[in-house]
Amino acid sequence: MEWFTAPDYWPARLVFQRGLAIVYLVAFLTAALQFRPLMGERGLTPVPRFVERVPFERAPSLFQLRYSDRFFAVVAWTGCGVSAALAAGLDSLVPLWGAMLLWLVPWLLYLSIVNVGQTWYSFGWESLLLETGFVAVFLGNDEVAPPIVVLFLLRWLLFRVEFGAGLIKMRGDECWRKLTCLDHHHETQPMPGPLSWFFHRLPRPLHRVEAAANHVTQLVVPFLLFTPQPVASAAAALMIVTQLWLVLSGNFSWLNWITVVLALSAVRFPADPPSVAAAPLWYEVVVLAVAALLVFLSHRPVRNMISRRQVMNRSFDSLHLVNTYGAFGTVSRIRHEVVIEGTADEVARADGEWREYEFKGKPGDPRRWPRQFAPYHLRLDWLMWFVALSPAYAGSWFGTFVERLLENDRATLKLLRRSPFPPDAPPRFVRARLYRYRYTTWRELRETGACWERTYVREFLPPTRLT
Known part of the structure; x- marks a missing residue:
C-alpha cells in the first residue's frame, strides 16, 4: 500500500x-x-x-x-x-x-x-x-x-x-x-x-x-x-x-x-x-x-x-x-516550604541547637540559588512541595522518612544535598517547620545576596525521636 x-x-x-x-x-x-x-x-x-x-x-x-x-x-x-x-x-x-x-x-x-x-x-x-x-x-x-x-x-x-x-x-x-x-x-x-x-x-x-x-x-x-x-x-x-x-x-x-x-x-x-x-x-x-x-x-x-x-x-x-494530560490547572499564590531540622540535644527545646537538612532541589537556605536538575527528576523534593501544600500528601511515608533521618540511614541521606550530622552521630530529635517563602526584590538581592526571604508560619511536626 x-x-x-x-x-x-x-x-x-x-x-x-x-x-x-x-x-x-x-x-x-x-x-x-x-x-x-x-x-x-x-x-x-x-x-x-x-x-x-x-x-x-x-x-x-x-x-x-x-x-x-x-x-x-x-x-x-x-x-x-x-x-x-x-x-x-x-x-x-x-x-x-x-x-x-x-x-x-x-x-x-x-x-x-x-x-x-x-x-x-x-x-x-x-x-x-x-x-x-x-x-x-x-x-x-x-x-x-x-x-x-x-x-x-x-x-x-x-x-x-x-x-x-x-x-x-x-x-x-x-x-x-x-x-x-x-x-x-x-x-x-x-x-x-x-x-x-x-x-x-x-x-x-x-x-x-x-x-x-x-x-x-x-x-x-x-x-x-x-x-x-x-x-x-x-x-x-x-x-x-x-x-x-x-x-x-x-x-x-x-x-x-x-x-x-x-x-x-x-x-x-x-x-x-x-x-x-x-x-x-x-x-x-x-x-x-x-x-x-x-x-x-x-x-x-x-x-x-x-x-x-x-x-x-x-x-x-x-x-x-x-x-x-494537563498541568497547573490551579496556581498557588503563596509558597510554603517544610523545613526539616535535627538536634543532638538531650532535651528538645525550642531554643536549642537545631540544624537544618538541605535538599538538592527544593528551596531551603534562602541564600542558596536554585540549580538546574531537569530532565533528571528529584522525586523526594517534588513530593515535599506537595506536602507543603497539604499534610494529606505526606501519607505514611513522611513519618518513615523522619525515622530514617533519626537512624542516619545512609541510603535515605543520599537523597539529600547535605545532612548536618556525622554518619556515626545521628540526631536525637527531628522536627519539621512550615515557612512562607517569597523571592527577594532586586534591592534585597543586592544587599543580602539571598534570592529567598522566608517567614516562620507554624510547626509542621513536633520534635520526634525513636522510641
Missing part, C-alpha cells in the same frame, strides 16, 4: 527516536539511583508491601512476580543499557521485527517500574513516556519508511498533551482567564530553576503576554498539527519554542523534553529520504491493528477533555496506552 508510508518523514523519525531513547535513559537512571530509599525493601513505601495488596491486573509489573532490591536494580540498569543502545542507533542495525522488539523492552521495563512506583511515580510525565514509548514500537527502522498512521498517532498524542493542558487552565483557575497566573507561577512552581527568580521579576505586562501566548499555543496551535506542510511544521516549532521557554523557567523533569521530542516528529526536515523497500504485509497489519485500538481507546481522554469536570494526568488502563 503506497499510502501507508511517508518517506519524507524519515529524518523526523530518526530525530524522534534518538530523542525518545535519551528521555528513556534519564528516566531509568533516575529510577536506578533513587529506588532503594524510596520504595526498596526498606524504602519509605516498600514495593513488597504494595504488591501484597494490589493484584497483577490492576498494576501489571515484573515485580508482581518477584521483588528484591537486586532485581529492581537489574531492571533499571538494563533499561539504561537498552536506552543508550537505542540512542546510539542499534535499532537501525537489526531487522524490522528485531527493532520493534528492541523498542518494546524499555516500555515493558518502565511500565513495571511505574506500576509499582506508588506516589513517587504519580506524575503525568510517567504516563506520557509510556504512551509515547508504546507508539514508538511501531514506527519502524531503516528498512521501511515511517508509517503515516503512526505519525498521526504521535501528533494526536501531542494534541492531547497541549490542548488538554490549555483546557484545564481555562477551566481551573480564573487567573489564567485574567492572564495573571504568571505573576505567581515562577515563584510558587514545584521546583524553581536558576533563572526562575529572573522570570518572576519580569515586568507584569510581559507576564500577561506569556499567559496569552500560552493560551494560543495550547488552545489554537494544536489544531494546526493536522494541516498540510509547512503549516504543521510551523505549529510544531511554536510548541518547541514554548517548551524551551519552560525549560529555562523551571525544573519540570522530562515533561518539556518529551513534548519537544513529540513535536519534532511532526517537522518535515529538508533532507532527501533514502530509498527503502515497501513495508511487509505483516508489518502493515500489525500497525493498522494497533492504530485502530489506540484510536478506539482515545474516546476516554476525549470525553474527559470535553467534560466540565476535566481531570489532569489520569491513566484509563493499567498499561498506560492512552491517557489524559
Whole structure:
C-alpha cells in the first residue's frame, strides 16, 4: 500500500527516536539511583508491601512476580543499557521485527517500574513516556519508511498533551482567564530553576503576554498539527519554542523534553529520504491493528477533555496506552516550604541547637540559588512541595522518612544535598517547620545576596525521636 508510508518523514523519525531513547535513559537512571530509599525493601513505601495488596491486573509489573532490591536494580540498569543502545542507533542495525522488539523492552521495563512506583511515580510525565514509548514500537527502522498512521498517532498524542493542558487552565483557575497566573507561577512552581527568580521579576505586562501566548499555543496551535506542510511544521516549532521557554523557567523533569521530542516528529526536515523497500504485509497489519485500538481507546481522554469536570494526568488502563494530560490547572499564590531540622540535644527545646537538612532541589537556605536538575527528576523534593501544600500528601511515608533521618540511614541521606550530622552521630530529635517563602526584590538581592526571604508560619511536626 503506497499510502501507508511517508518517506519524507524519515529524518523526523530518526530525530524522534534518538530523542525518545535519551528521555528513556534519564528516566531509568533516575529510577536506578533513587529506588532503594524510596520504595526498596526498606524504602519509605516498600514495593513488597504494595504488591501484597494490589493484584497483577490492576498494576501489571515484573515485580508482581518477584521483588528484591537486586532485581529492581537489574531492571533499571538494563533499561539504561537498552536506552543508550537505542540512542546510539542499534535499532537501525537489526531487522524490522528485531527493532520493534528492541523498542518494546524499555516500555515493558518502565511500565513495571511505574506500576509499582506508588506516589513517587504519580506524575503525568510517567504516563506520557509510556504512551509515547508504546507508539514508538511501531514506527519502524531503516528498512521501511515511517508509517503515516503512526505519525498521526504521535501528533494526536501531542494534541492531547497541549490542548488538554490549555483546557484545564481555562477551566481551573480564573487567573489564567485574567492572564495573571504568571505573576505567581515562577515563584510558587514545584521546583524553581536558576533563572526562575529572573522570570518572576519580569515586568507584569510581559507576564500577561506569556499567559496569552500560552493560551494560543495550547488552545489554537494544536489544531494546526493536522494541516498540510509547512503549516504543521510551523505549529510544531511554536510548541518547541514554548517548551524551551519552560525549560529555562523551571525544573519540570522530562515533561518539556518529551513534548519537544513529540513535536519534532511532526517537522518535515529538508533532507532527501533514502530509498527503502515497501513495508511487509505483516508489518502493515500489525500497525493498522494497533492504530485502530489506540484510536478506539482515545474516546476516554476525549470525553474527559470535553467534560466540565476535566481531570489532569489520569491513566484509563493499567498499561498506560492512552491517557489524559494537563498541568497547573490551579496556581498557588503563596509558597510554603517544610523545613526539616535535627538536634543532638538531650532535651528538645525550642531554643536549642537545631540544624537544618538541605535538599538538592527544593528551596531551603534562602541564600542558596536554585540549580538546574531537569530532565533528571528529584522525586523526594517534588513530593515535599506537595506536602507543603497539604499534610494529606505526606501519607505514611513522611513519618518513615523522619525515622530514617533519626537512624542516619545512609541510603535515605543520599537523597539529600547535605545532612548536618556525622554518619556515626545521628540526631536525637527531628522536627519539621512550615515557612512562607517569597523571592527577594532586586534591592534585597543586592544587599543580602539571598534570592529567598522566608517567614516562620507554624510547626509542621513536633520534635520526634525513636522510641
